[in-house]
Amino acid sequence: MTELLKSTPRTDGFYMPAEWRRHARTWMLWPQRPDNWRLEAGPAQKAFAAVAKAISRFEPLTMGANPRQVRNARSMLPQDVRVVDLPSNDAWMRDCGPTFVVNGQGEVRLVNWRFNAWGGLYQDWSLDEVVPLKVAELEGLDYYNAPLILEGGSIHVDGEGTLLTTEQCLLNKNRNPGLRRAEIEDYLRQYTGVEKILWLGEGVYNDETDGHVDNLTCFLHPGLVALTWTDDHNDPQYPISKDAYDRLKRFTDAKGRSLEVLKIHQPDPVLITAEEAAGVLSVEETRSRNAGDRMAASYINFYFCNGGAVVPTFDDPLDALAIETLQKFLPERKVFGVPGREILLGGGNIHCITQQQPTGQEE
Amino acid sequence: MTELLKSTPRTDGFYMPAEWRRHARTWMLWPQRPDNWRLEAGPAQKAFAAVAKAISRFEPLTMGANPRQVRNARSMLPQDVRVVDLPSNDAWMRDCGPTFVVNGQGEVRLVNWRFNAWGGLYQDWSLDEVVPLKVAELEGLDYYNAPLILEGGSIHVDGEGTLLTTEQCLLNKNRNPGLRRAEIEDYLRQYTGVEKILWLGEGVYNDETDGHVDNLTCFLHPGLVALTWTDDHNDPQYPISKDAYDRLKRFTDAKGRSLEVLKIHQPDPVLITAEEAAGVLSVEETRSRNAGDRMAASYINFYFCNGGAVVPTFDDPLDALAIETLQKFLPERKVFGVPGREILLGGGNIHCITQQQPTGQEE
Numbered sequence: 161m162t163e164l165l166k167s168t169p170r171t172d173g174f175y176m177p178a179e180w181r182r183h184a185r186t187w188m189l190w191p192q193r194p195d196n197w198r199l200e201a202g203p204a205q206k207a208f209a210a211v212a213k214a215i216s217r218f219e220p221l222t223m224g225a226n227p228r229q230v231r232n233a234r235s236m237l238p239q240d241v242r243v244v245d246l247p248s249n250d251a252w253m254r255d256c257g258p259t260f261v262v263n264g265q266g267e268v269r270l271v272n273w274r275f276n277a278w279g280g281l282y283q284d285w286s287l288d289e290v291v292p293l294k295v296a297e298l299e300g301l302d303y304y305n306a307p308l309i310l311e312g313g314s315i316h317v318d319g320e321g322t323l324l325t326t327e328q329c330l331l332n333k334n335r336n337p338g339l340r341r342a343e344i345e346d347y348l349r350q351y352t353g354v355e356k357i358l359w360l361g362e363g364v365y366n367d368e369t370d371g372h373v374d375n376l377t378c379f380l381h382p383g384l385v386a387l388t389w390t391d392d393h394n395d396p397q398y399p400i401s402k403d404a405y406d407r408l409k410r411f412t413d414a415k416g417r418s419l420e421v422l423k424i425h426q427p428d429p430v431l432i433t434a435e436e437a438a439g440v441l442s443v444e445e446t447r448s449r450n451a452g453d454r455m456a457a458s459y460i461n462f463y464f465c466n467g468g469a470v471v472p473t474f475d476d477p478l479d480a481l482a483i484e485t486l487q488k489f490l491p492e493r494k495v496f497g498v499p500g501r502e503i504l505l506g507g508g509n510i511h512c513i514t515q516q517q518p519t520g521q522e523e
Numbered sequence: 524m525t526e527l528l529k530s531t532p533r534t535d536g537f538y539m540p541a542e543w544r545r546h547a548r549t550w551m552l553w554p555q556r557p558d559n560w561r562l563e564a565g566p567a568q569k570a571f572a573a574v575a576k577a578i579s580r581f582e583p584l585t586m587g588a589n590p591r592q593v594r595n596a597r598s599m600l601p602q603d604v605r606v607v608d609l610p611s612n613d614a615w616m617r618d619c620g621p622t623f624v625v626n627g628q629g630e631v632r633l634v635n636w637r638f639n640a641w642g643g644l645y646q647d648w649s650l651d652e653v654v655p656l657k658v659a660e661l662e663g664l665d666y667y668n669a670p671l672i673l674e675g676g677s678i679h680v681d682g683e684g685t686l687l688t689t690e691q692c693l694l695n696k697n698r699n700p701g702l703r704r705a706e707i708e709d710y711l712r713q714y715t716g717v718e719k720i721l722w723l724g725e726g727v728y729n730d731e732t733d734g735h736v737d738n739l740t741c742f743l744h745p746g747l748v749a750l751t752w753t754d755d756h757n758d759p760q761y762p763i764s765k766d767a768y769d770r771l772k773r774f775t776d777a778k779g780r781s782l783e784v785l786k787i788h789q790p791d792p793v794l795i796t797a798e799e800a801a802g803v804l805s806v807e808e809t810r811s812r813n814a815g816d817r818m819a820a821s822y823i824n825f826y827f828c829n830g831g832a833v834v835p836t837f838d839d840p841l842d843a844l845a846i847e848t849l850q851k852f853l854p855e856r857k858v859f860g861v862p863g864r865e866i867l868l869g870g871g872n873i874h875c876i877t878q879q880q881p882t883g884q885e886e
Contacts, residue, residue: 161583161603220524227590227610230657240524242660245608247590294593297605298661 161300165269168350169304174261174269175353177518178319178379179464180493183219184268186465187295187515188212190225190233190243191251195282195446196506198439207502208251209236211470211510214498216241218465222298224248224291244298249277249288252508254374255311256285257515258292258303261353266520270296270303271351273310278369279334281507283445299517306351308344309335313372313512315348318382321355321414323348328362328371335370356414360404364388365397367456368447374511375458377404380422380489383413388458389423397426424485427476430457436505449505461500461509462486464516467493472500472509524663528632531713532667537624537632538716540881541682541742542827543856546582547631549828550658550878551575553588553596553606554614558645558809559869561802570865571614572599574833574873577861579604581828585661587611587654607661612640612651615871617737618674619648620878621655621666624716629883633659633666634714636673641732642697644870646808662880669714671707672698676735676875678711681745684718684777686711691725691734698733719777723767727751728760730819731810737874738821740767743785743852746776751821752786760789787848790839793820799868812868824863824872825849827879830856835863835872 169175190208191197197204215221216238224246225233234243248256255278258270272292277285296303316324329335330344339347345357363371377387385408389401401423408421434451442448459482462471469490473479479497487495500509532538553571554560560567578584579601587609588596597606611619618641621633635655640648659666679687692698693707702710708720726734740750748771752764764786771784797814805811822845825834832853836842842860850858863872 161605163602227608231653234660239526242524242663244660245590245610245657247608290594294608297597297607300605 162296163302165302165304167304169261169269169271170350170353172263174263174267176259176261176317176319178317179516180381181319182519182521183466183516184519185220185222185517186215187253187257187517188221188223188513189246189248189251189253189291190223190229191506192226192229193250194441195443196250196440198436198449198505203502204506205232205236207499208513210498211503211513212241213238214470214496215463215465215468215514218468224253224294246291246294247287248291249282249285251506252512253291253515254313254508254512255369256288256291257312258295259312259352260517262518262520264522268301268518268520270301271306272296272303273306273308275311276309276335278311279332281368281447304351306347308339308347308351311369311372312515313369313374313508315352316373316378317352317354318379318413320382322382323352323354323357324360324373324377324379324385325357326360326363326371326373326376329369329373332370354414358407358411358413360407362400362403364456364458365400366454368507372512375456375461375509376400377408378460380486382415383417384420384422384489386422386424386460386486388426388460390426422485422489424459424482425478427457427459427474427478430455430474430501430504432505455504457500457504458509459486461511463510463514464493469493469495470510471495471497472503473497474501475499525659526665528665528667530667532624532632532634533713533716535626537626537630539622539624539680539682541680542879543744544682545882545884546829546879547882548583548585548880549578550616550620550880551584551586551876552609552611552614552616552654553586553592554869555589555592556613557804558806559613559803561799561868566865567869568595568599570862571876573861574866574876575604576601577833577859578826578828578831578877581831587616587657609654609657610650611654612645612648614869615875616654616878617676617871617875618732619651619654620675621658622675622715623880625881625883627885631664631881631883633664634669635659635666636669636671638674639672639698641674642695644731644810667714669710671702671710671714674732674735675878676732676737676871678715679736679741680715680717681742681776683745685745686715686717686720687723687736687740687742687748688720689723689726689734689736689739692732692736695733717777721770721774721776723770725763725766727819727821728763729817731870738819738824738872739763740771741823743849745778746780747783747785747852749785749787749823749849751789751823753789785848785852787822787845788841790820790822790837790841793818793837793864793867795868810870818867820863820867821872822849824874826873826877827856832856832858833873834858834860835866836860837864838862
């Protein structure tokens with residue numbers, strides 16, 4: 161039922177659809193590692209459960225959990241969430257999970273990218289690495305092995321031939337040091353089916369993923385891009401967002417359109433508290449969490465689900481503005497917030513912990 | 524998606540269909556425990572893989588494996604077998620797995636029986652116990668918790684209201700000591716939807732399951748029962764089979780039919796060799812395997828799959844006779860043998876390591 165295909169999605173007529181296209185289900189992983197999630201991941205599990213609960217009101221959701229966590233996950237999740245044994249090292253389904261591709265004729269396959277834990281943020285990624293194959297087995301889908309180290313959060317597509325990414329991540333020497341930009345572009349075309357790659361520079365300030373695009377900017381629909389923003393010229397985020405804005409305004413997409421850019425004001429700086437830092441088990445080979453460090457908080461790290469959009473909130477007056485602005489430009493869906501701080505403490509946010517499995521159907 | 528139902532299958536119009544009804548898939552578990560399977564389960568894994576391969580030619584098959592064994596299982600199984608993480612203590616899907624029930628209107632649910640490792644053949648059955656719930660999650664099926672300790676191998680149904688079982692097992696004080704025969708019958712009616720329970724006495728000689736019916740006798744179709752047999756009056760199996768024969772000839776089924784009984788001659792006694800016994804890790808709380816012990820070899824422990832029937836063979840001239848006889852009475856399907864000795868060394872055979880998931884469709 162599950163076959164490794166030696167061709168590429170592009171040659172077989174498959175492509176990665178936009179995230180807003182209809183989903184068959186959302187995939188998530190249950191957090192548990194005490195050297196990344198404080199207090200043995202208890203608060204993070206509550207935060208993930210709230211995200212899962214929110215999404216499961218809109219579409220089916222499968223939560224993969226490590227064997228020892230399955231009962232715990234089951235007890236903390238709504239009954240209509242499917243909980244399956246799916247061992248992982250950490251819990252970032254966006255990044256270690258598969259990218260699903262479709263052919264417009266009802267078929268769905270998946271791309272199994274190579275993975276190295278964001279250039280080695282922790283040392284053992286042997287379980288994360290095989291998550292896509294386990295998803296393929298569970299769903300009975302054929303798959304492609306892409307010869308490129310890539311996390312799902314480092315690319316966004318508009319579903320009409322355009323891909324957004326950042327130089328900071330995809331050209332980072334800790335990912336694919338042997339590959340030049342043109343070779344990486346060629347792999348992206350082969351494995352996502354896009355025509356045109358738009359390169360931004362850096363990602364959000366202090367983003368430990370080396371600047372994943374999904375925290376900085378995303379498509380709202382073809383031709384319209386949302387960008388995290390600040391008007392404070394003294395904020396280290398300012399030059400990053402400004403550069404991204406300038407590039408976006410210069411780009412045209414695969415269809416020749418200029419891009420509209422919607423600025424979404426970032427929350428006020430979110431710093432790790434001493435209490436939060438103290439709750440993380442210190443392990444030498446894992447990135448440390450230090451009190452006072454600024455986290456890469458961004459509303460852009462939201463997730464489309466069928467009929468909805470789930471936006472991380474930070475107990476910040478700007479939360480409401482972000483939701484309101486996105487709602488205005490996404491009138492056909494319900495935009496709403498779910499607290500994101502505990503997820504951010506682990507190094508990402510709602511988009512990073514979810515992965516959409518599209519239906520094969522055209523809409 | 525998966526809900527615990529507080530009613531019973533019977534009150535909801537659900538019943539356990541006959542094994543020969545069309546399957547959606549077969550479920551199996553991958554063997555690994557070194558205190559039951561010799562040489563760290565290497566030979567058993569080959570034997571299970573051969574069974575899976577044979578069945579997968581006829582219908583989809585899912586192999587559940589412990590996390591550390593998934594790669595090994597994947598590498599030893601045909602590509603069209605689905606391999607999923609499904610932790611278990613041992614590998615007897617028939618016995619620790621669910622019983623699927625249907626309502627004749629396309630719906631499938633499952634029964635989660637209580638489980639105590641055959642009255643305590645080993646001490647920790649915490650993983651085996653939750654296998655049915657994991658299957659329910661994986662398939663998104665609603666389920667019933669039956670308040671009865673029961674292994675799937677201890678019952679056979681004809682799909683038309685009749686259930687076969689043995690007193691040795693279901694009335695054993697190591698299973699449901701607080702329940703009388705009439706109470707057990709009532710539970711069987713509630714959870715399998717049958718009308719009439721036919722009680723045989725003992726199971727096959729030396730069967731460590733306390734006489735599971737699925738090693739002794741089974742339905743070939745309503746009104747026709749196959750029975751393991753010997754004409755040797757000095758064989759300890761003789762009085763057991765004779766008693767079963769006599770009872771079967773006295774019974775009428777739920778539809779009022781007398782039963783035809785087809786005798787299937789047992790293989791010559793199969794004894795554990797010294798080499799085989801030596802390969803099993805000795806652990807105090809697990810049943811030991813001793814050289815010279817006679818195993819409960821029986822051709823009755825075969826499995827129906829879509830268009831086929833997989834019969835254990837023992838390198839015995841009687842293998843061919845058993846297959847030929849079954850083929851004669853099952854002309855609409857392909858009856859064929861797969862070596863069963865390595866499975867038998869673990870305490871059961873092909874029927875014990877498989878579990879059918881029926882389609883919801885009437886045929």
